[in-house]
Amino acid sequence: MNARTEELARARRQKLVDQFEDPRTRALWADRTARVRRLYLAVALVLMGTAALTSLALSQSALMLTGSSLAVVVLMIAQTGALQRLEAGSRTLHGYAEVVDERQRSEIDAARDLGHSVTSALLLLVVAVVGVAQLMGTFPLADLTVPAGLLLPVVWLALVVHRSFPACYLAWTQPDEQPDDA
């Protein structure tokens, strides 16, 4: 590793530490009750964003297209902000392993392991639902088809769950942070 690469790596680590240990970020994370309220808000924004995306994907008129597009943009920005706050507070942003200590790493790794299992189950469910819908749609006596546009919100939701599960899980399970009283 040359000096330039080392310098870049150090700068990246410092940026992550600054994000994780920022007093505002820590203040938002420290109290579990307030943190869980923000988690509920993030989940609500994700669900509303997915609903808006579904509406956009299935829109049939110019009015619906415009309204859905606006809703998607606003909700995606709000959702990204809420989730990034949670990811910074839980120290799960990309590259965390280089700047957290062994306890924090073990907690984050456990949350990520669980997140992978949840995402796998979710994707398996999607495959099963799509398979059953396809079977029913192609059955001679049935006429049930699933619009291809539904794929967009479903894949989007799976992606968001995959990305944000560790932060949301830690936000839910971590106790209040203890003050440095001694």
Next chain:
Amino acid sequence: MPTEKTDGRHPRTGSETIHNRIAMLRAERGVSRRELAAALGVHYQTVGYLERGEYSPSLHLALRIARYFEVPVEVVFSTEPFPRIGR
């Protein structure tokens, strides 16, 4: 060498619980959590987790803690509860 997979956070139950005297040693030497954490290269919250027995440290961290207090590792950590001092 096979290693046991654990999140390290929750204290092990029964015979696998690791007891420690970090809080006592730290108080005795007048060291704050932040000072100890900085010397060990961990977050100060982690020192709290260790003191409360909510996290079992790696062997590497345990040895560093013992070295910091300049005592053998078995003075800081034990598989048996430490005897209480006084009543």
